[in-house]
Amino acid sequence: MRMVVVIALPALALLLLAAHFFRAGLLPLSVLSVGLTGLLFVRRPWAATALQAALWLGTLEWLRTAWLIAARRAAQGQPFARMLVILGAVAAVTLLAALVLRHDRARRTSAIAHAELS
Numbered sequence: 001m002r003m004v005v006v007i008a009l010p011a012l013a014l015l016l017l018a019a020h021f022f023r024a025g026l027l028p029l030s031v032l033s034v035g036l037t038g039l040l041f042v043r044r045p046w047a048a049t050a051l052q053a054a055l056w057l058g059t060l061e062w063l064r065t066a067w068l069i070a071a072r073r074a075a076q077g078q079p080f081a082r083m084l085v086i087l088g089a090v091a092a093v094t095l096l097a098a099l100v101l102r103h104d105r106a107r108r109t110s111a112i113a114h115a116e117l118s
Contacts, residue, residue: 006100010051011037013097016090017058020065031056048101053097062091 018033036054039047066087073080
């Protein structure tokens, strides 16, 4: 069960980022986000570090996007609270995915863990 969470949560977060970038017309970043899901199956420490970095940056991107949309909607006199809750939840899931990869137990028991073959 743990392995499913360790793989599914980061995969979901990366795919949501890919959809976000695709909608914004940033195809290279969209392809990169999808491609990073492949690192979930690489058993090297650098892969986990790269995924963590991508997910931290993804969290910042969601927060930046929420800020920009909220500011634009507020300036137009439109409601923005529901959008902030939704994008805040997506940012929280992305952050949680990064934290799952950081946890030592997850590193030892997941497909992302460094295989210690000595």
